[in-house]
Amino acid sequence: MTSSALIFPTPSALGSIDQYIQAANRFPMLTEEQEKALARRLSNANDLDAARQLVLSHLRLVVSIARNYLGYGLPHADLIQEGNVGLMKAVKRFDPDRGVRLVSFAIHWIKAEIHEYILKNWRLVKIATTKSQRKLFFNLRSLRSQNGEAPHSLTNSEASDIAERLGVKTEEVFEMESRFAGGDVALEGSGDDDEDRHYSPISWLVDPAAEPAEVLETAQIEHLQDTGLKSALASLDERSRAIVQRRWLVAEDETAATLHELAAEYGVSAERIRQIEVKAMQKMRGQLTMA
Template identity: 85%
Template sequence: MTTNALSFPMPNALGSIDQYISAANRFPMLTEEQELSLARRLKQNNDLEAARALVLSHLRLVVSIARNYLGYGLPHADLIQEGNVGLMKAVKRFDPDRGVRLVSFAMHWIKAEIHEYILRNWRLVKIATTKAQRKLFFNLRSMRSQNGEAPHNLTQDEASDIAQKLGVKTEEVFEMESRFAGGDVSLEGSGDDEDEHRIAPLAWLADSAPEPSEELATAQHERLQDEGLRNALASLDERSRAIVQRRWLIEDGELAATLHELAAEYGVSAERIRQIEVKAMQKMRGLLSAN
Protein backbone atom coordinates (compact mmCIF):
# COMPACT_ATOMS: atom_id res chain seq x y z
CA MET A 1 0.00 0.00 0.00
CA THR A 2 1.36 3.41 -0.87
CA THR A 3 2.07 5.89 1.90
CA ASN A 4 1.54 8.89 -0.32
CA ALA A 5 -0.86 11.08 1.63
CA LEU A 6 -2.27 12.46 -1.60
CA SER A 7 -4.03 9.11 -2.13
CA PHE A 8 -5.98 9.51 1.12
CA PRO A 9 -9.59 10.67 0.65
CA MET A 10 -10.61 13.83 2.53
CA PRO A 11 -13.96 14.05 4.39
CA ASN A 12 -14.89 17.46 3.00
CA ALA A 13 -18.41 18.86 3.37
CA LEU A 14 -19.82 15.63 4.75
CA GLY A 15 -22.84 17.34 6.27
CA SER A 16 -23.27 15.24 9.45
CA ILE A 17 -21.23 13.75 12.25
CA ASP A 18 -22.23 10.23 11.20
CA GLN A 19 -20.87 10.79 7.71
CA TYR A 20 -17.65 12.20 9.14
CA ILE A 21 -17.18 9.18 11.42
CA SER A 22 -17.89 6.84 8.54
CA ALA A 23 -15.29 8.59 6.38
CA ALA A 24 -12.74 8.67 9.22
CA ASN A 25 -13.08 4.92 9.70
CA ARG A 26 -12.39 4.34 6.00
CA PHE A 27 -8.91 5.89 6.15
CA PRO A 28 -6.33 3.12 5.81
CA MET A 29 -4.47 2.06 8.93
CA LEU A 30 -0.68 2.12 8.65
CA THR A 31 1.66 -0.75 9.28
CA GLU A 32 4.50 -0.14 11.71
CA GLU A 33 6.97 0.19 8.84
CA GLN A 34 4.81 2.73 7.02
CA GLU A 35 4.31 4.72 10.22
CA LEU A 36 8.04 4.85 10.93
CA SER A 37 8.82 5.89 7.37
CA LEU A 38 6.29 8.73 7.47
CA ALA A 39 7.37 9.86 10.93
CA ARG A 40 11.03 10.02 9.85
CA ARG A 41 10.11 12.00 6.74
CA LEU A 42 8.28 14.47 8.96
CA LYS A 43 11.05 14.71 11.53
CA GLN A 44 13.96 14.94 9.11
CA ASN A 45 12.43 16.89 6.23
CA ASN A 46 9.35 18.58 7.76
CA ASP A 47 7.31 16.69 5.17
CA LEU A 48 3.75 17.96 5.60
CA GLU A 49 2.29 15.26 3.38
CA ALA A 50 3.75 12.68 5.74
CA ALA A 51 2.20 14.52 8.69
CA ARG A 52 -1.15 14.58 6.90
CA ALA A 53 -1.02 10.83 6.32
CA LEU A 54 -0.21 10.18 9.98
CA VAL A 55 -3.10 12.36 11.14
CA LEU A 56 -5.67 10.92 8.75
CA SER A 57 -4.80 7.34 9.59
CA HIS A 58 -5.48 8.03 13.30
CA LEU A 59 -8.76 9.95 13.01
CA ARG A 60 -10.62 6.81 14.04
CA LEU A 61 -8.70 6.88 17.32
CA VAL A 62 -9.99 10.39 18.05
CA VAL A 63 -13.55 9.33 17.26
CA SER A 64 -13.24 6.38 19.64
CA ILE A 65 -11.82 8.48 22.50
CA ALA A 66 -14.29 11.35 22.02
CA ARG A 67 -17.21 8.92 22.29
CA ASN A 68 -16.25 8.23 25.91
CA TYR A 69 -16.93 11.87 26.85
CA LEU A 70 -20.47 12.23 25.49
CA GLY A 71 -21.86 12.13 29.05
CA TYR A 72 -20.82 15.73 29.65
CA GLY A 73 -23.55 17.03 27.37
CA LEU A 74 -21.21 18.71 24.90
CA PRO A 75 -21.51 18.33 21.10
CA HIS A 76 -19.88 15.19 19.76
CA ALA A 77 -18.48 17.10 16.80
CA ASP A 78 -16.77 19.59 19.09
CA LEU A 79 -15.23 16.81 21.18
CA ILE A 80 -13.85 15.23 18.00
CA GLN A 81 -12.54 18.56 16.76
CA GLU A 82 -10.67 19.20 20.01
CA GLY A 83 -9.34 15.65 19.94
CA ASN A 84 -8.06 16.24 16.42
CA VAL A 85 -6.10 19.22 17.72
CA GLY A 86 -4.47 16.92 20.27
CA LEU A 87 -3.72 14.38 17.55
CA MET A 88 -1.95 16.99 15.42
CA LYS A 89 0.13 18.05 18.42
CA ALA A 90 1.07 14.42 19.02
CA VAL A 91 2.10 13.91 15.41
CA LYS A 92 4.29 17.02 15.58
CA ARG A 93 6.05 15.77 18.74
CA PHE A 94 6.24 12.06 17.85
CA ASP A 95 9.73 10.55 17.86
CA PRO A 96 9.86 7.42 15.66
CA ASP A 97 13.07 6.25 17.31
CA ARG A 98 11.58 5.82 20.79
CA GLY A 99 10.15 2.39 20.00
CA VAL A 100 6.54 3.47 20.71
CA ARG A 101 3.66 3.38 18.25
CA LEU A 102 1.94 6.67 17.48
CA VAL A 103 -1.41 5.34 18.71
CA SER A 104 -0.05 4.96 22.24
CA PHE A 105 1.72 8.30 22.20
CA ALA A 106 -1.25 10.21 20.76
CA MET A 107 -3.81 9.04 23.33
CA HIS A 108 -2.39 11.35 26.00
CA TRP A 109 -2.51 14.43 23.75
CA ILE A 110 -6.00 13.67 22.46
CA LYS A 111 -7.42 13.23 25.96
CA ALA A 112 -5.62 16.33 27.23
CA GLU A 113 -7.23 18.55 24.60
CA ILE A 114 -10.68 17.05 25.18
CA HIS A 115 -10.29 17.48 28.95
CA GLU A 116 -9.34 21.12 28.51
CA TYR A 117 -12.33 21.71 26.26
CA ILE A 118 -14.72 20.11 28.74
CA LEU A 119 -13.38 22.15 31.64
CA ARG A 120 -13.71 25.36 29.61
CA ASN A 121 -17.26 24.70 28.48
CA TRP A 122 -19.02 22.39 30.92
CA ARG A 123 -19.75 25.31 33.23
CA LEU A 124 -19.61 29.06 32.71
CA VAL A 125 -17.37 29.18 35.78
CA LYS A 126 -14.44 26.78 35.92
CA ILE A 127 -14.92 24.08 38.53
CA ALA A 128 -11.43 22.58 38.32
CA THR A 129 -8.41 24.82 38.02
CA THR A 130 -5.51 22.86 39.48
CA LYS A 131 -4.03 19.62 38.14
CA ALA A 132 -5.27 17.69 41.21
CA GLN A 133 -8.80 19.11 40.82
CA ARG A 134 -8.88 18.15 37.15
CA LYS A 135 -7.86 14.60 37.95
CA LEU A 136 -10.53 14.37 40.64
CA PHE A 137 -13.14 15.91 38.32
CA PHE A 138 -12.79 13.28 35.60
CA ASN A 139 -12.16 10.29 37.89
CA LEU A 140 -15.12 11.08 40.13
CA ARG A 141 -17.54 11.39 37.23
CA SER A 142 -16.14 8.25 35.63
CA MET A 143 -16.47 6.21 38.82
CA ARG A 144 -20.04 7.28 39.48
CA SER A 145 -20.98 6.68 35.85
CA GLN A 146 -19.47 3.18 35.89
CA ASN A 147 -21.35 2.34 39.08
CA GLY A 148 -24.61 3.31 37.39
CA GLU A 149 -25.57 5.58 40.28
CA ALA A 150 -28.46 7.96 39.97
CA PRO A 151 -27.64 11.52 41.04
CA HIS A 152 -27.72 11.83 44.83
CA ASN A 153 -25.76 13.34 47.67
CA LEU A 154 -22.77 11.23 48.60
CA THR A 155 -22.80 9.63 52.02
CA GLN A 156 -19.77 9.80 54.28
CA ASP A 157 -18.94 6.16 53.55
CA GLU A 158 -19.26 6.63 49.77
CA ALA A 159 -17.08 9.72 49.81
CA SER A 160 -14.48 8.00 51.99
CA ASP A 161 -14.39 5.00 49.65
CA ILE A 162 -13.92 7.23 46.59
CA ALA A 163 -11.27 9.29 48.37
CA GLN A 164 -9.34 6.14 49.25
CA LYS A 165 -9.46 4.85 45.68
CA LEU A 166 -8.36 8.19 44.21
CA GLY A 167 -5.80 8.99 46.88
CA VAL A 168 -7.37 12.30 47.93
CA LYS A 169 -9.02 13.71 51.04
CA THR A 170 -12.69 13.01 51.74
CA GLU A 171 -13.29 16.76 52.02
CA GLU A 172 -12.00 17.22 48.48
CA VAL A 173 -14.48 14.64 47.19
CA PHE A 174 -17.37 16.44 48.89
CA GLU A 175 -16.20 19.79 47.53
CA MET A 176 -16.00 18.50 43.95
CA GLU A 177 -19.39 16.82 44.33
CA SER A 178 -20.91 20.14 45.39
CA ARG A 179 -19.41 21.77 42.31
CA PHE A 180 -21.06 19.12 40.14
CA ALA A 181 -24.41 19.83 41.75
CA GLY A 182 -24.16 23.60 41.38
CA GLY A 183 -25.69 24.96 38.22
CA ASP A 184 -24.99 28.16 36.33
CA VAL A 185 -27.01 31.25 37.24
CA SER A 186 -27.66 33.90 34.62
CA LEU A 187 -26.56 37.34 35.80
CA GLU A 188 -29.25 39.01 33.73
CA GLY A 189 -32.07 36.51 34.15
CA SER A 190 -33.71 34.74 31.24
CA GLY A 191 -36.86 35.05 29.25
CA ASP A 192 -39.22 38.03 29.17
CA ASP A 193 -40.41 37.88 32.79
CA GLU A 194 -39.88 41.38 34.25
CA ASP A 195 -39.92 40.10 37.84
CA GLU A 196 -37.22 37.56 37.04
CA HIS A 197 -34.97 40.28 35.64
CA ARG A 198 -35.64 42.44 38.70
CA ILE A 199 -34.35 39.77 41.09
CA ALA A 200 -31.49 38.59 38.83
CA PRO A 201 -28.00 38.95 40.40
CA LEU A 202 -27.07 41.76 38.04
CA ALA A 203 -29.86 43.89 39.53
CA TRP A 204 -28.43 43.83 43.04
CA LEU A 205 -24.74 42.96 42.62
CA ALA A 206 -23.76 46.01 40.60
CA ASP A 207 -23.31 49.45 42.16
CA SER A 208 -23.97 52.15 39.59
CA ALA A 209 -22.21 54.86 41.62
CA PRO A 210 -18.57 55.36 40.62
CA GLU A 211 -15.89 54.73 43.23
CA PRO A 212 -14.07 57.77 44.67
CA SER A 213 -10.87 56.75 42.91
CA GLU A 214 -12.72 56.64 39.57
CA GLU A 215 -14.21 60.11 40.17
CA LEU A 216 -10.78 61.54 41.00
CA ALA A 217 -9.22 59.88 37.95
CA THR A 218 -11.97 61.24 35.69
CA ALA A 219 -11.60 64.77 37.06
CA GLN A 220 -7.82 64.64 36.66
CA HIS A 221 -8.13 63.35 33.10
CA GLU A 222 -10.57 66.10 32.14
CA ARG A 223 -8.36 68.77 33.72
CA LEU A 224 -5.32 67.55 31.85
CA GLN A 225 -7.27 67.37 28.60
CA ASP A 226 -8.54 70.95 28.95
CA GLU A 227 -5.12 72.28 29.91
CA GLY A 228 -3.40 70.33 27.14
CA LEU A 229 -5.92 71.54 24.57
CA ARG A 230 -5.44 75.17 25.59
CA ASN A 231 -1.65 74.82 25.35
CA ALA A 232 -1.91 73.10 21.97
CA LEU A 233 -4.16 75.84 20.59
CA ALA A 234 -1.85 78.53 21.95
CA SER A 235 1.04 77.03 19.98
CA LEU A 236 -0.74 77.73 16.65
CA ASP A 237 -0.62 80.91 14.66
CA GLU A 238 -3.74 83.07 14.76
CA ARG A 239 -5.19 81.89 11.42
CA SER A 240 -4.60 78.20 12.11
CA ARG A 241 -6.10 78.53 15.60
CA ALA A 242 -9.20 80.24 14.25
CA ILE A 243 -9.69 77.57 11.57
CA VAL A 244 -9.41 74.71 14.10
CA GLN A 245 -11.78 76.42 16.54
CA ARG A 246 -14.42 77.15 13.92
CA ARG A 247 -14.14 73.68 12.41
CA TRP A 248 -13.89 71.54 15.55
CA LEU A 249 -14.44 73.51 18.78
CA ILE A 250 -17.87 75.00 18.18
CA GLU A 251 -20.48 75.47 20.91
CA ASP A 252 -23.58 73.30 21.16
CA GLY A 253 -26.17 74.35 18.63
CA GLU A 254 -23.68 76.03 16.31
CA LEU A 255 -22.71 74.76 12.88
CA ALA A 256 -19.10 74.08 11.96
CA ALA A 257 -17.70 76.33 9.26
CA THR A 258 -17.16 74.68 5.89
CA LEU A 259 -13.89 74.75 3.99
CA HIS A 260 -15.47 76.95 1.31
CA GLU A 261 -16.79 79.47 3.87
CA LEU A 262 -13.35 79.84 5.43
CA ALA A 263 -11.71 79.99 2.01
CA ALA A 264 -13.92 82.94 1.04
CA GLU A 265 -13.19 84.70 4.34
CA TYR A 266 -9.41 84.35 4.08
CA GLY A 267 -9.20 84.80 0.33
CA VAL A 268 -7.59 81.42 -0.41
CA SER A 269 -8.75 78.12 -1.92
CA ALA A 270 -10.68 75.48 0.02
CA GLU A 271 -7.74 73.11 -0.54
CA ARG A 272 -5.42 75.61 1.15
CA ILE A 273 -7.74 75.78 4.18
CA ARG A 274 -7.73 71.98 4.33
CA GLN A 275 -3.92 71.91 4.25
CA ILE A 276 -3.71 74.47 7.09
CA GLU A 277 -6.22 72.47 9.11
CA VAL A 278 -4.33 69.17 8.61
CA LYS A 279 -1.00 70.74 9.56
CA ALA A 280 -2.48 72.37 12.67
CA MET A 281 -4.16 69.14 13.81
CA GLN A 282 -0.93 67.21 13.36
CA LYS A 283 0.94 69.74 15.49
CA MET A 284 -1.71 69.61 18.21
CA ARG A 285 -1.75 65.79 18.26
CA GLY A 286 2.02 65.77 18.75
CA LEU A 287 1.78 68.17 21.68
CA LEU A 288 -1.14 66.34 23.31
CA SER A 289 0.50 62.92 22.98
CA ALA A 290 3.69 64.26 24.57
CA ASN A 291 1.82 65.35 27.72
Protein backbone atom coordinates in the same frame (compact mmCIF):
# COMPACT_ATOMS: atom_id res chain seq x y z
CA MET B 1 3.05 -1.61 0.01
CA THR B 2 5.34 1.34 0.77
CA SER B 3 4.25 4.52 2.49
CA SER B 4 4.48 6.42 -0.78
CA ALA B 5 1.92 4.06 -2.33
CA LEU B 6 -0.73 4.86 0.28
CA ILE B 7 -3.71 6.83 -0.93
CA PHE B 8 -5.05 9.48 1.44
CA PRO B 9 -7.40 11.64 -0.63
CA THR B 10 -8.32 15.01 0.82
CA PRO B 11 -11.85 14.59 2.24
CA SER B 12 -14.60 16.62 0.64
CA ALA B 13 -17.12 18.69 2.56
CA LEU B 14 -19.28 16.53 4.79
CA GLY B 15 -22.83 17.34 5.78
CA SER B 16 -23.14 15.55 9.11
CA ILE B 17 -21.16 14.04 11.93
CA ASP B 18 -22.19 10.55 10.78
CA GLN B 19 -20.72 11.18 7.34
CA TYR B 20 -17.52 12.43 8.95
CA ILE B 21 -17.20 9.29 11.08
CA GLN B 22 -17.77 7.09 8.05
CA ALA B 23 -15.09 9.00 6.12
CA ALA B 24 -12.64 8.74 9.06
CA ASN B 25 -13.11 4.99 9.24
CA ARG B 26 -12.37 4.59 5.53
CA PHE B 27 -8.81 5.94 5.77
CA PRO B 28 -6.34 3.03 5.73
CA MET B 29 -4.48 2.07 8.87
CA LEU B 30 -0.69 2.14 8.78
CA THR B 31 1.73 -0.67 9.42
CA GLU B 32 4.57 0.00 11.84
CA GLU B 33 7.03 0.37 8.95
CA GLN B 34 4.80 2.82 7.08
CA GLU B 35 4.25 4.84 10.26
CA LYS B 36 8.00 5.09 10.94
CA ALA B 37 8.75 6.08 7.36
CA LEU B 38 6.17 8.87 7.42
CA ALA B 39 7.30 10.08 10.85
CA ARG B 40 10.92 10.28 9.66
CA ARG B 41 9.88 12.25 6.56
CA LEU B 42 8.10 14.71 8.84
CA SER B 43 10.97 14.92 11.33
CA ASN B 44 13.82 15.15 8.82
CA ALA B 45 12.28 17.10 5.96
CA ASN B 46 9.21 18.75 7.55
CA ASP B 47 7.09 16.87 5.00
CA LEU B 48 3.57 18.15 5.57
CA ASP B 49 2.05 15.47 3.36
CA ALA B 50 3.56 12.85 5.68
CA ALA B 51 1.99 14.66 8.64
CA ARG B 52 -1.35 14.69 6.83
CA GLN B 53 -1.22 10.94 6.25
CA LEU B 54 -0.34 10.28 9.88
CA VAL B 55 -3.25 12.42 11.05
CA LEU B 56 -5.82 11.02 8.64
CA SER B 57 -4.90 7.43 9.44
CA HIS B 58 -5.62 8.04 13.15
CA LEU B 59 -8.89 10.02 12.89
CA ARG B 60 -10.80 6.87 13.83
CA LEU B 61 -8.88 6.84 17.13
CA VAL B 62 -10.11 10.33 17.95
CA VAL B 63 -13.69 9.35 17.10
CA SER B 64 -13.44 6.35 19.40
CA ILE B 65 -12.03 8.36 22.32
CA ALA B 66 -14.47 11.26 21.89
CA ARG B 67 -17.41 8.85 22.04
CA ASN B 68 -16.53 8.09 25.67
CA TYR B 69 -17.19 11.71 26.66
CA LEU B 70 -20.70 12.10 25.25
CA GLY B 71 -22.16 11.92 28.77
CA TYR B 72 -21.11 15.50 29.46
CA GLY B 73 -23.80 16.83 27.14
CA LEU B 74 -21.38 18.56 24.78
CA PRO B 75 -21.61 18.27 20.97
CA HIS B 76 -19.95 15.15 19.60
CA ALA B 77 -18.50 17.13 16.70
CA ASP B 78 -16.83 19.57 19.07
CA LEU B 79 -15.33 16.75 21.14
CA ILE B 80 -13.90 15.20 17.97
CA GLN B 81 -12.59 18.55 16.79
CA GLU B 82 -10.72 19.13 20.06
CA GLY B 83 -9.42 15.57 19.95
CA ASN B 84 -8.10 16.21 16.44
CA VAL B 85 -6.13 19.17 17.81
CA GLY B 86 -4.54 16.81 20.32
CA LEU B 87 -3.80 14.30 17.56
CA MET B 88 -2.00 16.94 15.48
CA LYS B 89 0.07 17.93 18.51
CA ALA B 90 0.99 14.28 19.03
CA VAL B 91 2.01 13.82 15.38
CA LYS B 92 4.25 16.89 15.61
CA ARG B 93 6.02 15.51 18.72
CA PHE B 94 6.12 11.83 17.75
CA ASP B 95 9.56 10.17 17.68
CA PRO B 96 9.49 6.92 15.64
CA ASP B 97 12.77 5.71 17.13
CA ARG B 98 11.47 5.36 20.70
CA GLY B 99 9.80 2.04 19.97
CA VAL B 100 6.26 3.29 20.67
CA ARG B 101 3.43 3.28 18.14
CA LEU B 102 1.74 6.59 17.36
CA VAL B 103 -1.61 5.24 18.56
CA SER B 104 -0.24 4.77 22.09
CA PHE B 105 1.58 8.08 22.09
CA ALA B 106 -1.39 10.08 20.77
CA ILE B 107 -3.96 8.90 23.33
CA HIS B 108 -2.57 11.19 26.02
CA TRP B 109 -2.61 14.27 23.77
CA ILE B 110 -6.10 13.55 22.44
CA LYS B 111 -7.56 13.09 25.92
CA ALA B 112 -5.76 16.18 27.24
CA GLU B 113 -7.37 18.43 24.64
CA ILE B 114 -10.81 16.90 25.17
CA HIS B 115 -10.47 17.25 28.94
CA GLU B 116 -9.51 20.90 28.59
CA TYR B 117 -12.50 21.54 26.35
CA ILE B 118 -14.91 19.84 28.75
CA LEU B 119 -13.62 21.77 31.75
CA LYS B 120 -13.99 25.07 29.89
CA ASN B 121 -17.44 24.41 28.46
CA TRP B 122 -19.30 21.99 30.72
CA ARG B 123 -20.12 24.88 33.00
CA LEU B 124 -19.91 28.62 32.41
CA VAL B 125 -17.74 28.80 35.52
CA LYS B 126 -14.87 26.33 35.72
CA ILE B 127 -15.40 23.68 38.37
CA ALA B 128 -11.82 22.37 38.27
CA THR B 129 -8.82 24.65 37.95
CA THR B 130 -5.79 22.81 39.32
CA LYS B 131 -4.25 19.64 37.92
CA SER B 132 -5.33 17.58 40.95
CA GLN B 133 -8.89 18.94 40.73
CA ARG B 134 -9.10 18.03 37.05
CA LYS B 135 -7.96 14.50 37.77
CA LEU B 136 -10.53 14.18 40.55
CA PHE B 137 -13.24 15.62 38.28
CA PHE B 138 -12.87 12.93 35.64
CA ASN B 139 -12.10 10.07 38.01
CA LEU B 140 -15.07 10.82 40.26
CA ARG B 141 -17.50 11.15 37.37
CA SER B 142 -16.17 7.98 35.76
CA LEU B 143 -16.41 6.06 39.04
CA ARG B 144 -19.97 7.14 39.72
CA SER B 145 -20.91 6.29 36.12
CA GLN B 146 -19.33 2.82 36.29
CA ASN B 147 -21.20 2.05 39.49
CA GLY B 148 -24.47 3.08 37.87
CA GLU B 149 -25.22 5.53 40.65
CA ALA B 150 -27.90 8.12 40.17
CA PRO B 151 -27.01 11.61 41.34
CA HIS B 152 -27.43 11.88 45.12
CA SER B 153 -25.74 13.36 48.15
CA LEU B 154 -22.75 11.30 49.20
CA THR B 155 -22.70 9.85 52.68
CA ASN B 156 -19.54 10.05 54.77
CA SER B 157 -18.79 6.36 54.19
CA GLU B 158 -19.29 6.67 50.42
CA ALA B 159 -17.07 9.74 50.26
CA SER B 160 -14.38 8.03 52.36
CA ASP B 161 -14.48 4.96 50.12
CA ILE B 162 -14.15 7.08 46.95
CA ALA B 163 -11.36 9.16 48.49
CA GLU B 164 -9.43 6.00 49.36
CA ARG B 165 -9.86 4.55 45.88
CA LEU B 166 -8.81 7.80 44.18
CA GLY B 167 -6.04 8.66 46.62
CA VAL B 168 -7.43 12.04 47.70
CA LYS B 169 -8.86 13.59 50.85
CA THR B 170 -12.50 13.05 51.78
CA GLU B 171 -13.00 16.83 51.90
CA GLU B 172 -11.87 17.10 48.27
CA VAL B 173 -14.46 14.52 47.22
CA PHE B 174 -17.26 16.43 48.96
CA GLU B 175 -16.05 19.70 47.41
CA MET B 176 -16.01 18.29 43.87
CA GLU B 177 -19.39 16.59 44.40
CA SER B 178 -20.89 19.93 45.42
CA ARG B 179 -19.51 21.48 42.24
CA PHE B 180 -21.15 18.72 40.21
CA ALA B 181 -24.47 19.38 41.91
CA GLY B 182 -24.40 23.14 41.39
CA GLY B 183 -26.06 24.33 38.20
CA ASP B 184 -25.42 27.38 36.07
CA VAL B 185 -27.39 30.49 37.03
CA ALA B 186 -28.45 33.01 34.40
CA LEU B 187 -26.83 36.39 34.93
CA GLU B 188 -29.99 38.15 33.85
CA GLY B 189 -33.57 37.55 34.91
CA SER B 190 -36.35 36.28 32.69
CA GLY B 191 -37.15 39.79 31.50
CA ASP B 192 -40.88 39.47 32.31
CA ASP B 193 -40.70 40.05 36.05
CA ASP B 194 -39.26 43.32 37.33
CA GLU B 195 -38.58 41.79 40.72
CA ASP B 196 -36.77 38.85 39.10
CA ARG B 197 -34.56 41.25 37.15
CA HIS B 198 -33.88 43.27 40.29
CA TYR B 199 -32.58 40.24 42.18
CA SER B 200 -30.74 38.60 39.25
CA PRO B 201 -26.94 38.19 39.62
CA ILE B 202 -26.26 40.85 36.98
CA SER B 203 -27.71 43.46 39.34
CA TRP B 204 -25.14 42.51 41.97
CA LEU B 205 -22.30 43.14 39.56
CA VAL B 206 -23.28 46.68 38.65
CA ASP B 207 -20.77 49.25 39.85
CA PRO B 208 -22.45 52.69 39.97
CA ALA B 209 -19.03 54.32 40.21
CA ALA B 210 -18.23 53.00 36.73
CA GLU B 211 -21.17 54.80 35.08
CA PRO B 212 -19.88 57.45 32.61
CA ALA B 213 -21.81 60.24 34.35
CA GLU B 214 -20.42 59.22 37.74
CA VAL B 215 -16.89 58.98 36.36
CA LEU B 216 -17.16 62.46 34.81
CA GLU B 217 -18.62 63.97 37.97
CA THR B 218 -15.90 62.40 40.11
CA ALA B 219 -13.22 63.74 37.78
CA GLN B 220 -14.72 67.23 37.95
CA ILE B 221 -14.89 67.15 41.75
CA GLU B 222 -11.28 66.01 41.98
CA HIS B 223 -10.26 68.78 39.61
CA LEU B 224 -12.07 71.38 41.72
CA GLN B 225 -10.58 70.04 44.93
CA ASP B 226 -7.10 70.11 43.55
CA THR B 227 -6.40 72.64 40.81
CA GLY B 228 -9.56 74.72 41.27
CA LEU B 229 -9.17 75.13 45.05
CA LYS B 230 -5.51 76.09 44.75
CA SER B 231 -6.34 78.66 42.11
CA ALA B 232 -9.19 80.11 44.19
CA LEU B 233 -7.01 80.43 47.28
CA ALA B 234 -4.27 82.10 45.24
CA SER B 235 -6.75 84.80 44.16
CA LEU B 236 -7.18 85.97 47.78
CA ASP B 237 -5.03 88.41 49.64
CA GLU B 238 -2.75 86.98 52.31
CA ARG B 239 -5.00 87.77 55.30
CA SER B 240 -8.19 86.45 53.66
CA ARG B 241 -6.40 83.29 52.54
CA ALA B 242 -5.08 82.68 56.05
CA ILE B 243 -8.54 83.17 57.59
CA VAL B 244 -10.18 80.70 55.16
CA GLN B 245 -7.45 78.13 55.68
CA ARG B 246 -7.57 78.46 59.49
CA ARG B 247 -11.38 78.25 59.49
CA TRP B 248 -12.12 75.61 56.82
CA LEU B 249 -8.99 73.84 55.56
CA VAL B 250 -7.41 72.49 58.73
CA ALA B 251 -6.15 68.91 59.03
CA GLU B 252 -8.36 66.23 60.57
CA ASP B 253 -6.30 66.18 63.75
CA GLU B 254 -6.43 69.98 64.15
CA THR B 255 -9.17 72.28 65.45
CA ALA B 256 -10.54 75.10 63.30
CA ALA B 257 -9.92 78.60 64.65
CA THR B 258 -12.87 80.54 66.04
CA LEU B 259 -13.87 84.06 64.97
CA HIS B 260 -12.82 85.43 68.36
CA GLU B 261 -9.37 83.76 68.17
CA LEU B 262 -8.71 85.26 64.77
CA ALA B 263 -10.08 88.64 65.89
CA ALA B 264 -7.62 88.72 68.77
CA GLU B 265 -4.77 87.70 66.48
CA TYR B 266 -5.46 90.38 63.84
CA GLY B 267 -6.58 93.06 66.30
CA VAL B 268 -10.07 93.47 64.82
CA SER B 269 -13.57 92.55 65.90
CA ALA B 270 -15.06 89.08 65.43
CA GLU B 271 -17.68 90.65 63.12
CA ARG B 272 -14.90 92.02 60.90
CA ILE B 273 -13.33 88.54 60.65
CA ARG B 274 -16.75 87.15 59.66
CA GLN B 275 -17.13 89.79 56.92
CA ILE B 276 -13.66 89.02 55.53
CA GLU B 277 -14.50 85.35 55.55
CA VAL B 278 -17.82 85.80 53.73
CA LYS B 279 -16.24 88.03 51.07
CA ALA B 280 -13.36 85.58 50.57
CA MET B 281 -15.72 82.63 50.21
CA GLN B 282 -17.82 84.50 47.62
CA LYS B 283 -14.72 85.29 45.61
CA MET B 284 -13.56 81.67 45.77
CA ARG B 285 -16.97 80.43 44.59
CA GLY B 286 -16.66 82.69 41.60
CA GLN B 287 -13.21 81.32 40.82
CA LEU B 288 -14.38 77.71 41.16
CA THR B 289 -17.33 78.33 38.84
CA MET B 290 -14.96 79.48 36.13
CA ALA B 291 -12.53 76.56 36.69
